[in-house]
Amino acid sequence: MFYRLKTDFRLSIITLLGISAILGISPFAVMRFVQGNMLAGVVDLTIMLSISAGMVYAWITGDTARTGLAMAIVASAGAVTVGAVVGEPGLFWLFPCLVTSFFLTESRYAIFINLAAVVALMVHGVAFSSTIQMFSFSATAVVVSCCAYVFAFRNENQRERLEHLATIDPLTGVKNRRSMDEELAMAAASGARTGISYALVLLDIDHFKKINDEHGHGVGDHVLTDLVALIEQNIRKSDQLFRFGGEEFVLLMSGVDETGLRAVMHNLQHIMHRFLKHPGGGQVTASFGVALLKAGESPDDWLARADAALYEAKASGRDRIVYADDIVAEEPAAETA
Secondary structure, eight states: OHHHHHHOHHHHHHHHHHHHHHHHHHHHHHHHHHHTOHHHHHHHHHHHHHHHHHHHHHHHHOOHHHHHHHHHHHHHHHHHHHHHHHOGGGGGGHHHHHHHHHHHSOHHHHHHHHHHHHHHHHHHOTTOSSHHHHHHHHHHHHHHHHHHHHHHHHHHHHHHHHHHHHHBOTTTOSBOHHHHHHHHHHHHHHHHHHOOOEEEEEEEETTHHHHHHHHOHHHHHHHHHHHHHHHHHTSOTTOEEEEEETTEEEEEEESOOHHHHHHHHHHHHHHHHHHOBOTTSOBOOEEEEEEEOOTTOOHHHHHHHHHHHHHHHHHTTSSOEEEHHHHHHHHHHHHHO
């Protein structure tokens, strides 16, 4: 629960609005009914129940985009209705709505919702005691909306930058292990749901420690960036490359069969033989462990099979491509011998 609140900003705003509605509106609804103002009580109760239902829906489905938009509309429409029914005291309900709308939905929608709410109150006019008060309130509402827009925009921009830093390897510019775990999980789920084939390639630069020791870490970094550039130039846009750690990388490919996969891997190894060298002029090679996703296989098991194939490639002399299915096929023969 707390993890979702920490990682999903919009869900946290929806939850905050839902709790605020329950704690803040409920006493007013009770007070309206006690005072005999049934219409205002029904309006307050309807707003509270609608916002609470939206919060529950967001938690169950994870659909915070549509829920946020709906809650922004409900909250603003409810504030306008309260202002129209109660009069001047009801105007104060609009201000928190003007701010939260920019965090509940996209800015373009929030601007429209806020303007519509202010215009609706101005057209109705009953909530204002004078024209001066009406225009003063409208000007204040516009200023609040502008400030909320600037703050929400900067917050979104900062959040995107933090997400980028959290998911991208700073040296090579490819996605890191955290992103890889998420993508493998989605690939496994997609394969189970649609039957699309997925291939996982685990590759490790051979003798990378020797390159660092003999030529320095700057040269080693140069080799890593050259490797990434070379791979990205020779894979499809739909394929994804991740830095697994150190000199290890993971390549995730979709829609490939065994025959096509072997051709791709042969071509990739051939290109590396031709073009991948360290600044000293020496040849740089890599070992590959390859595994096609099996039906019902978990991401951890899938990755473990690719890792076992990579281990076999390095143990058998390096600069090799080993397929996980070939290892499994050879085991019975070895036992018979």
